[in-house]
Amino acid sequence: DEIRGALVxxxxxxLVEAGGRSEGLETAVAVTGAAxxxxLAPSILTRLAQGRPLDAGAYEAEAxxxxxxxxxxxxxxxxxxVAWAQAALDY
Structure with a gap:
């Protein structure tokens, strides 16, 4: 919740600084974030199935x-x- 809140x-x-409106922003973030x-999840599962370590990827700061x-x-x-994907499906 903390990460999602900070992101939104x-x-x-x-948006506000650029003069835009923020109505529907959480749904827009969910839909675009899911897409x-x-x-990412299939990539992680593929690496595990191939026996490749997860802590050696580009997104990992702690090798x-x-x-x-x-x-x-x-x-x-x-x-x-997953919640974002569900929000996109519900939209």
Whole structure:
């Protein structure tokens, strides 16, 4: 919730600063976020299936922490992506 809130607040501030309106912003962020990051979960699963470490990727600042630590850290983000995808389907 903290990450989602910070993200939506940042988009809202940018829109308002640019003279835009922020009605429907959370739905727009959900729909575009779901589309933009639909590749991430399959990528993680592919790396695990191939036996490639998750802590050596471009998005990992802490190399060597292990797959379990990466998965624990990614879980809230993945849950947000699932919620975004559901919001997109409900739209």
């Amino acid at each position: 607040d940042a988009y809202r501030a940018g 933009k990051y639909c590749w 060597g922490v292990g797959d379990d630590a990466v998965l624990v850290r990614c879980r809230p983000i993945m849950a947000m992506f």
